[in-house]
Amino acid sequence: MSEDVPQYLAAHIHDRLADEADELGIRVDIRGDLVYLRGEVATPQQRQRVEAIARDIATGRRIRNEVHVVAVLEPEGEETLS
């Protein structure tokens, strides 16, 4: 099973995040039996969805979900380009 090979597993998770969650910017790293997910998504639901997809593929491994939800703050300041 290519899922046993960490590099292929990371690539397959990355592919499925693109296919099923439309997230292209999540970095997937495998360290031993830990799967690290890093990046930014728009909502807490999307953060959970990303984790669920990774969990579904990476059976037997633990997931470290370090994905952040992007905070859209009120605009402030400006830059003058002269």
Added chain:
Amino acid sequence: MISVAAVGDLHVGSDVRGHYRKHLTGIADRADLLLVAGDLTRHGTVAEGRIAADELRDIGVPVVTVLGNHDYHSGAELEIAEVLRDAGVTVLEGNGTVVHCDGTRVGVAGGKGFGGGFAGRCASDFGEPEMKAFVGYTKSFAARLRHSLRSLDDADVRISLTHYSPVKDTLAGEPPEIYPFLGSYLLAEAIDESDVALAVHGHAHKGTEKGVTPGGVRVRNVALPVIQQAYAVYRLSEASGRR
């Protein structure tokens, strides 16, 4: 002086309907126009396009946008552009427009753009048809961008608006291995051939805000995760030009 608000990568969906629009209240007090650097949607469906259109409709300043790769994902890019236009948003795909802001003619030319990489580390128009198609698409877009920027000769200030990046400066933070999928130097080359005051792009969520083309044109990556606010504001004058 004109104030240009800019943002990219809104990635709206039904779960965040109306969220972004709340931050646009009062934009007319802060800016003369809003530029959106593509990826308005997540899956590129017409339904998401309608949500994006509702976020940007009647906000009190003109809105000019380009589409991004996500907006092409479902093959509905033409319909998405149409629903945005129906909401009064100007959608550029290789063409240009002039917005009149308080007596200043602001010319904006742009489109989605594409990848290929940066000088010295880039894909070449060589080999298999698939490779030629990849590079050829970017070349053909760059030619249209060049032409559209040049055609804005009656504008007082010229801005380039793309989804993909013209430079690698603003990709810093992204893995270097994926730079060829994030932008192309061909866009910068086209920009550098006109008197452009600012080049705005999105796409690189992990990148950085500020860069400059080899010809000295200021580049700003306004992807929402990069600017971390609803929009950035840049003040430009007719004298704004190369650094």
